[in-house]
Amino acid sequence: MATATSQLRDATATGPAPALRFDHVSVRLGDRLALSDVTCEIEAGAFVGLIGPNGSGKSTLLRAVLGVVPLSDGEIEVEGQSIAEARDSIAYLPQRQQLALDLPLRACDVVMMGRLRHTGLFRPASRADKDAVTAALERVGLADRRNSPIGEMSFGQQQRVFFARALAQEGRILLLDEPMNGVDPQTQEVFVGLLNDFHAEGKTIVMATHDLNQAMSVCDHLIVLNQRLIVYGPSESSMTEEVLRDAYGVHLHVQHGPAHVDHIVEDLSHHDGEGHHHDAPLV
Amino acid sequence: MLHWFSDPLEFQFMRMALVEVVVVGVVAGVLGTYVVVRGLAFVGDAISHAVFPGVVVAFLANVSILAGGAAFGILTALAISSLSLTRRIREDTAIGVVFAGAFALGVVLISSSPGYTRDLTSLLFGDVLAVTNTDIYLSLGFGGLAFVVAFALRRALILASFDREMALAMGLPVFWLDTILLLLITLTIVISLRAVGNILVLAMFVTPAAAARLLVDDMGRMMVVSAVIGALSGVIGLYLSWHTDLAAGGMIVLTATGIFLVTLLFAPRHGLLTRMLRTRNAIDTPSSAA
Secondary structure, eight states, X not given: XXXXXXXXXXXXXXXXXXXXXXXXXXXXXXXXXXXXXEEEEEOTTOEEEEEOSTTSSHHHHHHHHHTSSOOSEEEEEETTBOTGGGGGGEEEEOOGGGOOTTSOOBHHHHHHHTTHHHHXXXXXXXXXXXXXXXXXXXXXXXXXXXXXXXXGSOHHHHHHHHHHHHHHTTOSEEEEESTTTTOOHHHHHHHHHHHHHHHHTTOEEEEEOSOHHHHHHHOSEEEEEESEEEEEEEHHHHOOHHHHHHHHOSOOOOOOSHHHHHHHHHHHTTOOGGGOOTTSOOO | OHHHHHGGGGSHHHHHHHHHHHHHHHHHHHHHHHHHHTTOHHHHHHXXXXXXXXXXXXXHTTSOHHHHHHHHHHHHHHHHHHHTTOOSSOHHHHHHHHHHHHHHHHHHHHTTSTTHHHHHHXXXXXXXXXXXXXXXXXXXXXXXXXXXXXXXXXXHHHHHHHOHHHHHHTTOOHHHHXXXXXXXXXXXXXHHHHHHHHXXXXXXXXXXXXHHHHHOSSHHHHHHHHHHHHHHHHHHHHHHHHHHTOOHHHHHHHHHHHHHHHHHHHOTTTOHHHHHHHHHHHHHSHHHHO
């Protein structure tokens, strides 16, 4: 589109548009305010960890960028464009519970879904699409499992297939919703390596995670969320005692140093904002 | 043996019936793949009941029952699709209430017909040997449409079934895809009415597709295999019915059921007996199990 190109040119003239711009974004899910007045700009090339307690709106924020949940207020821009215009720049790794894994699909079929916007609905897959699928499966180390039924793969392998699908989308912005939740250490290592490669290529990454330790060690920026934006900034300076208290509602003593960070993480991974314990049985 | 196949072909109505069951078998096989993988069997059953009043009205008015069924069926599919937009009433409950009611309306309507029992039987259980030219043209038209659209939209339909969120994120109109799928299923149900009748329609969808699911691991091949099993069931069932002088609709569905049972036992990878034998072999020769 001519307008999109000219917009891009304008943007480069005044410095590059941020990869993502949230302008007073609020999202209402039913009666609940899931996100309230979130404003921040994520610059291109940032590797952002999105953290916060369960139900703090991490997934909602990602889904809002995808245009899957409507905003009740505010605006989101992707590389200076509206969400609908920017669908091709975003790649996405969803949370797993929404997937129908019992469908008869092979690993390569799932990865090919990532090519839908390249191929279009009606044209057959091109050489480039097939090559992209093969390359993506190779990058996640599953080249030899391309014809395996997705339902018969292990949890970690399935997650790698979804990662490959996100790679095949070839977006400049990668959104990941708890990609390492419950995966084996080997897959986790593969993912961290791939994310670092991505980051080195200058792509923007936003990764929701409940693992503070990991977020602090692999991401260069953090968004701490609890319905509202508690803080957005570089990983080292963002994680203060006050921020943690605001986000998780517990009083914690923070000292910098890997040992203490590990300690905090252990405490928080079991803790939930506002005193809710979603995992606890109802009595 | 050759006569077993060739003799029935001398009759025009048998040739027409064969065309009808092949069309129905192929189209229901393809759409049945979606019904099975998306768990829409109950919805399919409901639609087949709901089209009944339309079928009866068409029958009494001496119009093709497929036309009457299609008119009612399209309304039904749209109603189900809209029901999914509200979360107040559980969908299956609402479907159950409305469509049992529709079926009852059909029964009451046909009880006003003089040849009540005979007519009811032919509508409920099919009467493929009475298939008319109009029925065949309508079957080819509706069935061809359902087949072409299901094939053309397969990528979008499969993505929307597998991962709604991703489908929405890619800008696909998921609600309309669901509605289109229901409409295609409805058209296919309607064209199956002549072949197997109202009660047995569901079998033409789920049985071949379920057998196919045991044989292959991807949607594309599942559709092909399911279509082949559907068409084979139609042809074999019709011949069996001819030679045994037993109900055609029932024979067609029983053939499909037979194919399913054989598959269930002997499918190369997922068959029950196959798996049992494999386990036994693995125990006998422990080295191969490692």
